[in-house]
Amino acid sequence: MINVMVEDNKKNLALQKDLLSGNKDQVIRGIKEVAKSGTPAVVHHLLLATFKSGFPEALEEGKKVLFNIKDQNAVGELFNALKGEDFVEYRADIAASIWEAGLNAEDRLIDLVEIAVQSDYMTIVEITTIVENIESGFPYEEVTEASLIINEHLQDQEDESRIALLSSLAETLNSMAAE
Numbered sequence: 001m002i003n004v005m006v007e008d009n010k011k012n013l014a015l016q017k018d019l020l021s022g023n024k025d026q027v028i029r030g031i032k033e034v035a036k037s038g039t040p041a042v043v044h045h046l047l048l049a050t051f052k053s054g055f056p057e058a059l060e061e062g063k064k065v066l067f068n069i070k071d072q073n074a075v076g077e078l079f080n081a082l083k084g085e086d087f088v089e090y091r092a093d094i095a096a097s098i099w100e101a102g103l104n105a106e107d108r109l110i111d112l113v114e115i116a117v118q119s120d121y122m123t124i125v126e127i128t129t130i131v132e133n134i135e136s137g138f139p140y141e142e143v144t145e146a147s148l149i150i151n152e153h154l155q156d157q158e159d160e161s162r163i164a165l166l167s168s169l170a171e172t173l174n175s176m177a178a179e
Contacts, residue, residue: 012041019049027053033096035068043069043077051090066097066178075103077090082115091119099133106134109173116169117153124165131172143177146170 015038018030027049034046050062069078081087081094095115098105105112108130115126138146150170157163 011037012039015042015044015060019045021120024053024057025054025063027055027058028061031058031065032033035065040071040073040077044081047077047081047087047090047094051087051093063093063097066094066107067100068103069097069103075105075108078103079105079108079111083111088119091115092122092126095123099126099130104134105130106136106138109138109142109146110149113149113169113173117149117166121159121161121165122150124162124169128165128172131169131176134176137176137178138173143173146173 009071013032013127017031018026019042021030030048031046034042038046039073046062046065049058050066051059053059075098078094080100082091087094097103112127112130116124119127147170150166154163154166157166
C-alpha cells in the first residue's frame, strides 16, 4: 500500500513538473496526461498550465480536460481557484468547467454567490448556470443568506447589466428554496 502511495506521489510530482515547464510540448504532454491519470492534487497545476503558460495550445487542451473532469474531489481545488486572486480573469472558464463536467456544487451555494458578486458578467452567467443545474434545491436559510449577500452588493452596483443578472440569480435562488 505504501509503495502505491509513493508511486502515485512520484507520478504527481512528475506531472506537476511537466505542467509548470516552460517547454510547450512538455506542458501539452502534461495536460494530456492529466486527462488520463490526473488526480485532484494536480488541478492547481493544470489551471496554471492552462491559463498562465502563455501557450494557446495549452489553453485549448487544458479547457478540454477541465470541462471533462469526472473526479468530484476536484471541486475543492476549482473553488479555491475561483475564490483566490490567481485566476480572476479566468473565473468564467473555471466556473463553466464545473457545470460542463457535471460536478456537484450543491453544497457550495454561499461560495458561489460570494464569487458571483465580486466577478465579471460572464462569471455571473456561468455561476447562474451552475445554480440552475442543481436539482435538489437549497435549504431556506442558505437561500436567505445568499439573497442578503446579493442584495448588499446590488446597492453598490452601477452596472445595469450586472444588476439585472444578479437580480435574476437572486430570483432563481428564491425559487429553489426548500421549505
